[in-house]
Amino acid sequence: MVRVLSKVVFVCFLTGFYCLPINFIWARLPDFTKNTSASRNTTFGWGGSFSSKKVQILYLSSDFTPEITDGVIEDLYFMYGSTTGATVTNFYKNLKIRLGQTSDEKFPKSNLFYTDLTTVLEEEDYSIKKGEKGEWFRVPLTRPFIYDRTRSLIVEISFDTCINAVNSAGLACFAGKPETGRKLYTPSVSDIYGTEHSDLLNMGISFGAPLCTTISYAARIEASVPKVYCGEKTLLSIEGIPESYGFTYQWQLNDAGTWVNFGSGSVIQETPPLRDNTGFRCIVRCMMMSEQILEPIVVTVDPLNVNLGKTHTLCEGGLLKLGTDIGQAGYLWSTGEREQHIIIRNTGTYWLQVSLPDGCTGIDTAIVRKGAVPLNILPETVDLCSGDSIILDAGNTGCIFLWEYENLRTQAITVNKPGVYSIQIKSPDSCVLVAKTILISRDRPENPFAPEVRICPDELLILNAGNPDCRFRWNTSDTTQQIKVADTGVYFVTIVNSYDCAVEAFTHVKWYERPEAKGFNAFLVDGMPGGVSFEPVGAKHFATVIWDFGDGSVSRDITPVHVFEHPGTYVVRLTLFNECGEGSVLEQLVIIEPYSAIDEIARSAGEGILLYPNPSTGRAYIKVRDAGVSFQRVMLYDLAGKLLLELKSDPVTEMLIDMRHLPNGTYLLKAGTSSGWDLRKVYLQR
DSSP states (O other), X not given: OOEEEEEEEEEEOTTSSOXXXXXXXXXXXXXXXXXXXXXXXXXXXXXXXXXXXEEEEEEOGGGEXXXXXXXXXXXXXEEBOSSSSTTSOEEEEEEEEEEEEESOSSOOTTOBOOOSOEEEEEEEEEEEOOOOTTOEEEEEEEEEEEEOTTSEEEEEEEOSEEEOSSOTTBOOEEEOSOOTTSEEEESOTTOSBOEEOOOOBOEEEEEOSOBOOOOOTTOEEEESSSEEETTOOOEEEEESOOSOBOEEEEEEEEETTEEEEESOSOSXXXXXXXXXOEEEEEEEEETTSOEEEOOOEEEEEESOOOOOOSEXXXXXXXXXXXXXXXXXXXXXXXXXXXXXXXXXXXXXEEEEEEEOTTSOEEEXXXXXXXXXOOOOOSXXXXXXXXXXXXXXXXXXXXXXXXXXXXXXXXXXXXXXXXXXXXXXXXXXXXXXXXXXXXXXXXXXXXXXXXXXXXXXXXXXXXXXXXXXXXXXXXXXXXXSSEEEEOSXXXXXXXXXXTTSOEEEEEEEEEEOOOOBOSEEEEEEOTTSTTEEEEEEESOBSOSEEEEEOSSSOEEOOSSOEEEOSSOEEEEEEEEEEOTTSOEEEEEEEEEEOOHHHHHHHHHHTTTTEEEESSXXXXXXXXXXXXXXXXXXXXXXXXXXOOEEEEEEEEEESEEEEEOTTSOSEEEEEEEEETTEEEEEEEEEOO
């Protein structure tokens, strides 16, 4: 036979006086079987709700193969039949299986059901899954049953209802050859008489651990806690007992030299509360053998365990609750108080004596010392300069910290915003301090300087750092608000206000440079006879200008327009001055032609050519108007008559004039064609 070790259950014997734990053995196939044929079906056993809700069957030891022995029944087996209920799950309500034994081999003629049976399985809801005909289905018992092969086995199956999806007749099981006088059934579970039926269900049996045959002399008593305090209990157990059924246990304790019975008869037994050193022993009996008294053990008992804790700390201004949780007892404190717990307000040494009603007493002493309180080292307020971050360090290394700010738990935090910052500090003695500091935002001093300052040679410059009521430190080692400088260079100063907020300010002192220019342009003003517009070219480092037009007139405009009253050649002089009065002079000849000649050119020229765009932003095109005419030479002049550009090419009808390198103004274009010369005014505007 094949068995698998599983859980531990308690078996209670028929006498009802003792129980013992056993290793419960699952049987995959029955150890012993009655009939294995599959020729007859019956529903009078696991049947439906209308025929046999209660059945009793007598099985003789001779019914089983192989020859059955004494043992402990753990599982029953029955065989699926071939008609109803085997192909679906069967559901039973209030199923009960009871076993018993009798010397009878048949029921009395009165057909009276046997009573005083042992309930080995009782379930409010029970199901048997579908199976194949001829297969065994297993019914594990919740209470094993001790079987004596010299007596007949009574098997009773009862239930309130059986439901399946096929037939109300219930689950059909295979039965062996008909046997008279060994089976009763009834449709009511409360009936005490039954109706005879001849089909005995095929049934199998599996045994668990064997019945005891001997008591091992290696068996011994052990205590889970061999040394206890007065008034405490401990657990006793027996080790080395064989895994068998049929043992009984009688525990005894030594009371003043007399062994007195106590306990419930289990292999594990709890002692009563102990006041003195006590001896324990156990009388072990096997139902098949005589008894054996196991070697006694002694459980040592110490005085009542009163534990106040050896050392406590009392924080300044705090309270401490001192006491024990022993429960109902008499209490006497060194202070004279008689409460289970007292409130301590002062440091010192305290003792407590506890007396139990059973006479157990104990005493303990505790020392209450002054607890270390964290120190508040945070300032009341802290100035936070704008743009800065600051580290708030709570000190008190070795303590536990909890900042209100983001629930940080570090000793120090870095913050950059104004506000109130609170922290809870707990010392190793659990004394708590709540501290806070207020961060106030402070502005920095203003930067008083421009990046660059110009001075003239021999000029004395005063650099003023502004920000009165501040502290100053210059790179010249001066500490005044303003300093005098006469040399070029970079000057910087650190300015610190009353909140210690600082700013680094600097300026670069340079000489004024001499003015310079590449020249100047002169353009005739269209529609203004004798009018010329002047502008410097590449002029820089100047503060003022003076134009001398050579006709006795002057102008201080940077780009003046001057009208020459008479045609002629004029020497125009431009003088540039910087802030220091230093000057640079440029001269240029300006030729003023009679207005009528220029006007005549404007009226008569250009009839044979097309110029576009005009005004131009830098590039212009010329094109002949008449067929058969082509360009041969093109020249560009300014109004002073200076040749600026000359183009020669093979005869073409269209040309590009690139003036992007010239300044804005009015120019004269002279185009030579195969039919003669043409003149046009060109306006350059960007």
